[in-house]
Amino acid sequence: MRKDSMLRRLPSKPTDSSTKSVLTLYWYDREISAQPNDTVASALLLAGVRASRKSPVSGDARQPFCMMGSCFECLVEIGGQILQSCMTPARDGMRLKMPESELEATIGAAQADLEHT
Amino acid sequence: MLHTKVAIIGAGPAGMAAARTLAALDIPCTIMDEQAAAGGQIYRSINNGGLQRADILGKEYQAGSQWIKGLAHTDITANFGVSVWQIDSDNTITYSQANSATTKAYQLSAEHILLATGAQERPFAFAGWTLPGVMSVGAAQIMLKAQGIVPENAVLAGNGPLLYLFASQLIKAGYPPKMILETWSDKAWRNALPHLPAALGGGKKYLWKGLKMLAQIKRAGVKHCKGIRDLAALGDADLSQVRFTHSGKIQAIEAQHLLVHQGVIPNTQFTRSMSIEHSWNPIQQAWQPQADAWGDMGKRRFIAGDGAGIGGAIAAEIAGQLSALQIARQQSVLTEQQRDISAQPLQKQLAQELKVRPFLDSLYAPDYRDVLHNDDVMVCRCEEVTGGTLRDHVRKGCLGLNQSKAFSRCGMGPCQGRMCGLTAAKILADERGVDVSEIDYMRIRAPIKPVTLQELADLA
Numbered sequence: 001m002r003k004d005s006m007l008r009r010l011p012s013k014p015t016d017s018s019t020k021s022v023l024t025l026y027w028y029d030r031e032i033s034a035q036p037n038d039t040v041a042s043a044l045l046l047a048g049v050r051a052s053r054k055s056p057v058s059g060d061a062r063q064p065f066c067m068m069g070s071c072f073e074c075l076v077e078i079g080g081q082i083l084q085s086c087m088t089p090a091r092d093g094m095r096l097k098m099p100e101s102e103l104e105a106t107i108g109a110a111q112a113d114l115e116h117t
Numbered sequence: 118m119l120h121t122k123v124a125i126i127g128a129g130p131a132g133m134a135a136a137r138t139l140a141a142l143d144i145p146c147t148i149m150d151e152q153a154a155a156g157g158q159i160y161r162s163i164n165n166g167g168l169q170r171a172d173i174l175g176k177e178y179q180a181g182s183q184w185i186k187g188l189a190h191t192d193i194t195a196n197f198g199v200s201v202w203q204i205d206s207d208n209t210i211t212y213s214q215a216n217s218a219t220t221k222a223y224q225l226s227a228e229h230i231l232l233a234t235g236a237q238e239r240p241f242a243f244a245g246w247t248l249p250g251v252m253s254v255g256a257a258q259i260m261l262k263a264q265g266i267v268p269e270n271a272v273l274a275g276n277g278p279l280l281y282l283f284a285s286q287l288i289k290a291g292y293p294p295k296m297i298l299e300t301w302s303d304k305a306w307r308n309a310l311p312h313l314p315a316a317l318g319g320g321k322k323y324l325w326k327g328l329k330m331l332a333q334i335k336r337a338g339v340k341h342c343k344g345i346r347d348l349a350a351l352g353d354a355d356l357s358q359v360r361f362t363h364s365g366k367i368q369a370i371e372a373q374h375l376l377v378h379q380g381v382i383p384n385t386q387f388t389r390s391m392s393i394e395h396s397w398n399p400i401q402q403a404w405q406p407q408a409d410a411w412g413d414m415g416k417r418r419f420i421a422g423d424g425a426g427i428g429g430a431i432a433a434e435i436a437g438q439l440s441a442l443q444i445a446r447q448q449s450v451l452t453e454q455q456r457d458i459s460a461q462p463l464q465k466q467l468a469q470e471l472k473v474r475p476f477l478d479s480l481y482a483p484d485y486r487d488v489l490h491n492d493d494v495m496v497c498r499c500e501e502v503t504g505g506t507l508r509d510h511v512r513k514g515c516l517g518l519n520q521s522k523a524f525s526r527c528g529m530g531p532c533q534g535r536m537c538g539l540t541a542a543k544i545l546a547d548e549r550g551v552d553v554s555e556i557d558y559m560r561i562r563a564p565i566k567p568v569t570l571q572e573l574a575d576l577a
Contacts, residue, residue, distance in 0.1 A: 004269055004270060005268075005269050005270045005372070005373035005374065006269055006373075007260075007266050007267070007268055007269070007374075008266065008267055008268075008269055008292065009264070009265055009266050010170065010173075010265040010266075010267060010290060012166075012169060012265065013169050035264070037162065037165055037166045037263060037264055037265075038264055039263070039264075042260055042263070042264045042266055045260070045266070046264075046266055050249035050250060050355050051249045051354070051355065055247070055498075055501060057499075057500060057501040058501055060247065061249050061354060061355065062247060062249065062498075063248075063249035063250065063251070063252065063355070064252065064256065065251070065252050065253060065256060065498075065536075066237070066238065066252075066253055066255065066256050066536075067252070067253075067255070067256035067257075067259040067260060068158055068237070068255065068256070068259060069151060069566075070237050070238075070384075070532060070535045070536065071498070071532050071535065071536050072499065072530070072531035072532045073498065075531065081220075081569075087151060087152075087200075089153055
């Protein structure tokens with residue numbers, strides 16, 4: 001991505017204690033730093049992870065779209081559970097990856113459908 | 118099973134105002150919200166970081182503080198991080214809540230339920246809207262409110278007051294958008310002008326605010342193209358270019374963030390799942406649940422705020438109070454006369470507050486012309502169903518969205534139609550040559566949020 005077109009975190013005011021501590025999340029093996037007010041989705045987006053999910057239909061990359069729990073494009077596998085990352089507060093040490101089982105489940109079902117027809 | 122007198126689902130302006138009115142009448146209530154804190158989307162994160170950015174977010178945002186303070190009352194139980202996924206006909210509410218290690222399901226029975234579930238952004242389907250780099254204006258504004266995150270050189274596209282508001286907030290934050298691409302529906306001004314006198318009567322402050330934001334955008338030197346068509350997001354792995362037609366010419370600009378918006382609509386997932394009748398609002402171009410002036414939908418179920426029809430935050434606060442008064446009446450805490458004494462000034466305020474709506478709703482009506490003319494646009498993001506496929510199924514006999522769903526899986530993915538329902542209905546109506554109000558909406562069933570088998574087992 002171009003350097004002049006990133007997502008930026010506005011500097012916090014000295015009075016804001018909530019942003020003092022830094023959390024570390026892991027997107028696969030990559031370390032992502034986050035603040036206590038972050039959701040998993042905001043932390044990933046700020047870190048430049050633009051494709052946190054693949055469409056189970058075409059496999060095309062998808063990015064969180066609504067950030068308020070409606071679109072489900074932000075689904076991420078968090079510690080083994082597929083969750084809406086925009087609704088999940090960031091916690092130190094979280095292990096994150098694309099929801100592969102979502103993809104496998106759908107492809108598995110499609111194959112089962114084909115075998116029955 | 119837990120029990121409460123009144124369960125309020127949603128802690129935005131309507132829910133918070135209702136809770137305060139109930140508590141003032143000594144009626145205990147439980148207010149629940151999916152978010153980690155009160156405020157809804159409009160006052161999002163106001164108590165955990167949002168006020169740090171009060172200078173950017175403005176006075177209207179700061180006004181939310183008083184409602185949050187009002188929740189600190191012995192008669193109000195506030196429960197956050199709670200995802201309600203089923204409401205039964207006997208007013209049993211089933212929800213899930215994440216604890217330290219697991220997510221567990223619980224049930225709560227309520228004498229009255231007040232839905233204050235608010236709005237969502239209107240689905241805005243256009244070529245390439247699934248590309249990473251494209252998100253809604255509302256989504257970007259949530260990141261500004263909650264996390265203080267802003268996009269550099271964003272392109273804003275679509276229409277509605279939020280487009281101007283967010284552009285002006287980005288300017289204040291020091292990250293002005295690269296460009297604003299505004300769509301206009303056919304005959305927008307002609308449809309809006311008859312409503313202007315009423316808007317001037319009750320909504321001068323909103324019109325004035327709009328003009329101020331437009332002036333600010335102009336002063337900041339942000340390029341503002343009005344009346345664009347054929348919006349398209351282009352790129353290989355993610356967004357690199359935005360293409361559009363303006364004054365008859367095709368133009369393309371480089372962009373890494375495209376933020377889109379086309380107004381807001383009531384979030385009807387709950388009311389649909391509860392089999393409540395919905396009617397089409399032709400001015401707001403959306404379905405809304407049928408309720409009386411108190412928000413009463415029958416059987417001790419109420420709705421207040423944008424979920425009942427779009428009115429904005431102030432109208433939602435008033436509506437929440439009115440619903441609370443009628444609930445108090447039904448619980449025999451107030452006499453009819455006592456209810457009316459409290460309600461009358463609120464009803465006057467509400468009527469005044471809503472005067473600007475028909476003008477705004479008509480002027481910023483969604484423009485469906487492009488999606489109706491381009492069969493390749495993906496309408497259902499989850500199942501990747503295009504408008505062309507939906508039309509094909511209409512020609513094969515699909516008259517409503519439930520049949521389309523069975524034929525194409527449109528609306529069957531994890532979002533359960535939230536992102537496609539309205540666009541799909543418009544396409545079906547267009548192909549059939551009928552008004553969209555004649556299209557049967559898809560059946561929404563509980564659980565309205567995905568749950569695990571473990572959560573279901575918790576309830577056994």
